[in-house]
Amino acid sequence: MRDVRLPRLLVGGLLWAGVSVASAEAPAVSFRADVVPILNAHCVACHLTGQEQGGVALHARAAPANLVGVASEQSPLLRVQPGEPGRSYLFHKLNDTHLDVGGEGGPMPMGRSLDPEQIAVIARWIEQGAHTD
Template structure:
């Protein structure tokens, strides 16, 4: 985990401009978080299941996540770039969502995420910076 965070942080500091940071956030999502979410979450969260509120199919998850209010906790974004404490996705996969006022069960409900997969998603959120 420390290696992944260090590598991700170093990569973000190498890139200089805010536009490059925005592109890096999406690129890092595509490289690290999207494969996990697509593999573990699309059975329920896909383009064909509009009731789920989010799709993790390749190519669509990022737009459903970053700076988008959570349906279960509208006062918190699904992903707040750089801040896992204010990112509902981080709480759902860490099973801390109820402690911040959320509802429902831990995600995913079956086929638990491995520690390395949770760490990859958390590292992406922590390293993500987008233009406002």
């Protein structure tokens, strides 16, 4: 009996390992768990009420309504076009490609830049539909 069960366990284990490797390549991004901490640490100090330059409030409760499907002030793009980082002005401001898409001003966060991994998290969030629940 044992020699029948053992291979099954092995196969199951390998399948499971395969699934985790696949999901590690494109993990689902959570707005609250992954995006909000980046905004809090690097953006909210300057984008608190939306009355500041740029006109965009980025604290957790305001960010969805200030980003998703909302026209940017500086370019013809929406700040976040769900599913399309390349058509989202937010992504271009982080990536320093905003001038190429008709934008203006400096890259964000002003005076610094995010780690490539943090930019990738935001790009994936947009790509996965920019859900904010």
